Amino acid sequence: MRFLPLALLLVVVRLAPAAELPGEWAYKPATKPAVPKGSAHPVDAFLLAKLEAAKLGYSPPAAKAALLRRVTFDLTGLPPTPAELAAFEKDTSPTAYEKVVDRLLASSHFGERVAVWWLDLARYAESDGFKADAARPTAWRYRDYVIDSFNTDKPYDRFLREQLAADEIAPNDPTVAAATGFLRHYPDESNAVNLEQRRQEILNDITDTTAAAFLGITLGCAKCHDHKTDPVSQDDYYRMQAFFAGFWPSDRPVLPPQQQAAWEAKTAAWEAKTAAVRKQMAEIEEPFREKASKKERSRFDEDYAKLIDIPFADRTPWQKQIAEMCEKQVVGARKFTPTQMKGEQKTKWEGMQKQLAEHAKEKPTAPPTAMAMTDVGPVAPPQYKLKRGDWRKKGDELDPGFISSIDDRDAEVKPTATSTGRRTALANWIADAKNPLTARVMVNRVWQHVFERGLVATTSDFGLTGEKPTHPELLDWLANDFTASGWSVKHVYRLLVTSAAYRQAAEGSPDGASVDPENDLLWHAPRKRLDGESLRDAMLAVCGVLNEKAGGPSVFPELPTELKGTGGWTPSASAADRNRRSVYVAVKRNLRYPFFTLFDAPDRSETCSRRFVTTTAPQSLMLLNDTIVLDFAKTFAARLQKDAGDDQAKIVDRAFRLALSRPPTADERDRTTKFLAAHPGTSGEAVADLCHALLNLNEFLYVD
Structure with missing residues (x-):
């Protein structure tokens, strides 16, 4: 049916409402099918049953070197070391491979690798996007939260709940303070003046991303009308959106409660000591600040601007959201510099500034915070069904509720003193093992990571317009096994590899x-092209300069020559910082790191469930000509000469083992040794050219 023209397909759907639609399998509970006979491994049992029906079988086992390179890249995003290869080839025990898998799953590099595709889903970025593209200086804490969650094998249902409602379910746990950053990573035109439209765009993004990432459905297609192909109504869309209607961006403390309390006490003491002088300084500054903010305020419709004048406690929940958007811009414009003053007034202000400076040591440094999300309060603004998705055309008011084809109920929410409790209700519904989508979607994502393409190829479109599963019984079996394992993501990876x-x-x-x-x-293992992050990390690793430091603020590697000096991207001062793993490279929406962009990394402006691999001339040109890659080749050469001295045979052998995880063939050894001997340049230049050639080989770029 998927080959029919869309118009004809819709006619068929509408004429036969009683028949099961091809996409409705996803909305039914996952069965627990019996494992076919024929293999002790359940995954193989299901796959071989279909292969035998097609009169096919598996290809022969991969060579040990190729298998080690494959699993090491898949589970850590890095190449195996020559020592790891030697140890694996030496180990002839029947559990040699399983021991390698367990070692890789226990490595901190596992979380760094898996986090990359989750951050694509979460549209993680460290800037707002749009023209201003303002920085988000604490966004990186969400990235570290994701890495840590995968490394500790946090149960997926808990991981899910925390990202939607950590502030409600664990309000005093600083280790998960950044989790709701998932809801904050929407692009945001922070200097927009149409604030109701901006609010609605944020709500749409949060709703669409949540549905795509956790449920694997294109819920956004029901924004303007009932979904044309899937069993999702427009009411469903806005009932789901109602869970987020009270959204309130916040910065959550990441200090333990006792330390946070101590900081607050010290701050209060400093404020009490300096209250008088700060008040006098503020009175002098106020006319200058007011003049600046008045101009900014004039940009807004008066209906928005006047909300600032209402005391916070007297505002409705909706007014609080709109006023906060307006206020940030107006207050942000209240800039003041001493150069604006003259004469006696300036002298008086400078004297007060000296008095304030006498207490500077008593003022505690601002505590670290995480970019997070909470609610505006225990009551949310009303949620309306929007006609054609237009924020100006409000229809019926709707309560938060679930997707009716799965669970036709309004949500039961339990407000707290500070929050609506709505997101907890949604998180619990999505994370319920009985939800037909959640476990299926996640195991399918892991399958895609391991086998290049999901059992459902459209990993965020479990519906009629998406692909049907190639092995539906296997998908259901995996989903049931996933929940039975305690939602262990590492368990799924181990099972598959x-x-x-x-x-x-x-x-x-x-x-x-x-x-x-x-x-x-x-019937054969897929060949995979390294993504930009793994390709860069592989180059750093074989060069011997990869900095394995984990976590912390993002780093800024050098840009290509033609982009140097571009605003907002100042390379990190330390070479060690510039050589950290790619997952720690800053993600700036309007200036993505070119190496990653060229090799198909998404722009993180919206959720991305699958990177499509392209082969383009600029990729080859960068690998051949870019100074960054040429420098990698020189660094690689320096490592080889340090390891092997002037012995050309040893240099060649070491180069192949580092770059390709295998020794050279006799022909390769002979030809490369002759190349080094005949090279017209210095010994270092000859080795660098050899290294550059190895870094450009398909065998380096691809994993068999």
């Missing part, structure tokens, strides 16, 4: 290619 399907060779056969050219049945 220990299957014979994963361990087979990437080379195919003519029979397989003629029967299943897209490899839907997995």
